[in-house]
Structure formats: C-alpha cells, structure tokens
Amino acid sequence: MAHNLLEGKRGIIFGALDENSIAWITAERIHEEGGTFVLTNAPIALRMGQIDQLAAKTASQVIPADATSVDDLQSLIEKSMEILGGKLDFVLHSIGMSVNVRKGRAYTDQNYDWTQKGLDVSAMSFHKVMQTLYKSDAMNEWGSIVALTYMAAQRVFPDYNDMADNKAFLESIARSFGYFFGRDKNVRVNTISQSPTPTTAGQGVKGFDGFIKYAEKMSPLGNATALDCANYTITLFSDLTRRVTLQNLYNDGGFSNMGVSDSVMEEFLDD
Numbered sequence: 001m002a003h004n005l006l007e008g009k010r011g012i013i014f015g016a017l018d019e020n021s022i023a024w025i026t027a028e029r030i031h032e033e034g035g036t037f038v039l040t041n042a043p044i045a046l047r048m049g050q051i052d053q054l055a056a057k058t059a060s061q062v063i064p065a066d067a068t069s070v071d072d073l074q075s076l077i078e079k080s081m082e083i084l085g086g087k088l089d090f091v092l093h094s095i096g097m098s099v100n101v102r103k104g105r106a107y108t109d110q111n112y113d114w115t116q117k118g119l120d121v122s123a124m125s126f127h128k129v130m131q132t133l134y135k136s137d138a139m140n141e142w143g144s145i146v147a148l149t150y151m152a153a154q155r156v157f158p159d160y161n162d163m164a165d166n167k168a169f170l171e172s173i174a175r176s177f178g179y180f181f182g183r184d185k186n187v188r189v190n191t192i193s194q195s196p197t198p199t200t201a202g203q204g205v206k207g208f209d210g211f212i213k214y215a216e217k218m219s220p221l222g223n224a225t226a227l228d229c230a231n232y233t234i235t236l237f238s239d240l241t242r243r244v245t246l247q248n249l250y251n252d253g254g255f256s257n258m259g260v261s262d263s264v265m266e267e268f269l270d271d
C-alpha cells in the first residue's frame, strides 16, 4: 500500500545486490512511495548481481562506486545530483562484508588485513559517504541518512565475528556525524538495527539457520522481514520523522528487550 510519502524526494541507495537484499526491497518501496534515486554498488557486485533488473523496474540509473573510495563517492554524488536534478533528500547505506566471516576465520584467530578490509567496507565507508555528502553540501535541509546494523554491536553473538565490532563503529559514526549534520544542515542520521534476514550477507554468517529460528522464537512479534525494514526506512526518509536523529532504532519484533520467551523455555522444560 503506497501513501506517496516520498513524492518529490531524491536519493542514493547503496547495496542492492539481488532480490533478497534489504536495499533491493527498499528501492522497490521507495519507488512505490514516489521517490527517485540512483542505485549504486561495488563494480564487482554489479558484474555478479542483477541490479539492472531493479533499475529497469524503478526507472533508475546505476552508478558503480566502491564505498571505500572517496574518489568514487565524490563522482557518484556529483553524477547523482545531475541525474536527479538537484540535491539529495535521502541516502541508504546498506553495506556489510567481513573477510574473516567469509573465509571462516574465528574471532580469536583473525587475519588483521582482512579485519581492516571489513572495517573499511562495513563501517568507515559510512563516514566516507557522509563526509563526501557534507563537504559537497549535497543534502537538502531536513534530509535523512540511514545505515543498517545488527544487535551484535551491543550483545555477544559469537559467530557474528568481527562484524560485531564493525557494527559498533558504524553506530558510533551515525551519532558523531549526525551531530554535525544536524547542527549545520538540519539533516538527520540514524541506524536501523534489523532482525536476522535471509540475504547473501546474512546467510554468510555461520549457524545462520539456527540463529534466525532462535530469534523468531524469542521475539513476541517474530523476526522483522526485509520488507518490514524497507517500510521502517520509508518512515525515516519521510517528513513524518523530522526530529528523529542520532538514534539506533530496533526493527526486530521485540527481540532486543527480551530475556526469555515461553517457546524458548519449552525447549528446556523437563518432561
């Protein structure tokens, strides 16, 4: 159901790889709500993914950019403003990758070159995106910037590995940069802390299947889907949330405030 919440708004969407990606589903919803945007992803992901289908469906253009390269980001932002016909109202950072996770290295046995790479892609890239937007004065007043995160930034989930540290850094950058973006440009910056979701990045985490079932049983409303995340993001890009900023917002069916649920307890009761 569309409400025209983003009519006339322009933006950039990072991280749509395939139809399971949270950014993919968010792009479809933004299109339905009347927003226009440029899609971007790393050059290698553009070769492997199906982003052209999404571009055709949403009448948008695709510009390759490695989110760890400030030069790529500068050119992406300039070209996006040209294509869209003005400054931006929204930006979605939906990027995450850990080489240690991908290659099965334990948290206690990290390859630090890989740790550094994952930190750059998953967290520092958010600072780079915002600094480039800020210095180029590319955001309209009352614009909104959102990055996606996971609760392993606050609590221990052993197999989330170094991504937990990357997400803690990402959330801190949202607060720190959000201050300057708010003070100087009236732009808000938030992170959405999403339930486990079956995507390429999500399924890369060891034990993901058990993990998603556990979260489902623990959450009074069940896990939030990619579509739920897209809908929440729409509200943050809309004019209905103008003074929500510097927040880490849980979209997780209640999981983050649970101790234990009846259905999890049942697994441990004596017969």
Ligand SMILES: NC(=O)c1ccc[n+]([C@@H]2O[C@H](COP(=O)([O-])OP(=O)(O)OC[C@H]3O[C@@H](n4cnc5c(N)ncnc54)[C@H](O)[C@@H]3O)[C@@H](O)[C@H]2O)c1
Residues within 6 Å of the ligand: 014, 015, 016, 017, 018, 020, 021, 022, 023, 041, 042, 045, 065, 066, 067, 068, 093, 094, 095, 096, 097, 121, 148, 149, 150, 193, 194, 195, 196, 197, 198, 199, 200, 201, 202, 203
């Ligand atoms: N899936 C989950 O369980 C879950 C839960 C909470 C938060 N998140 C977060 O949601 C976001 C989106 O992930 P997803 O689950 O949709 O998976 P996904 O694999 O579909 O998306 C991750 C994206 O990051 C992109 N990327 C990687 N390196 C890049 C680079 N150098 N430059 C630009 N883009 C790059 C990938 O190409 C891909 O499109 C991530 O931040 C992820 O950590 C996911």
